[in-house]
Amino acid sequence: QVQPVESGGGLVQPGGSLRLSCRCSGLIYSIGVMGWYRQAPGKQRELVANIDRQGITNSADSVKGRFTISRDNAKNTVYLQMDSLKPEDTAIYYCKAVHWGLDYWGQGTQVTVSS
Secondary structure, eight states, rough: OOOEEOOOOOEETTOOOOEEEEEESSSSSOHHHHHHHHOOOOOOOEEEEEEEETTEEEETTTTTTEEEEEEEETTTEEEEEEEEOOOGEEEEEEEEEETTTTTEEOOEEEEEOOO
């Protein structure tokens, strides 16, 4: 079983930066797509960005040019570098890993952008 564990959330001022990490533990041969989702209060969970094993990425229009997703396959870890943060980026950020066709979710990390 795969267990993603997120870290790196917190409180930051508008225009600031944060870097999220998600490391997957467990008996893992290889993880497929890894991604970040977020859910703000009263809203549905939405895709922020994802990346496959070859490094091909996909991201939401709202974060293009500000957020960068990357991964380290040897460490089963995915990262999300968030720059130029805005108050509307405030949400719980969840990591998802796909392994043998199954989705595994982390417990989430809170990101708050406020002055």
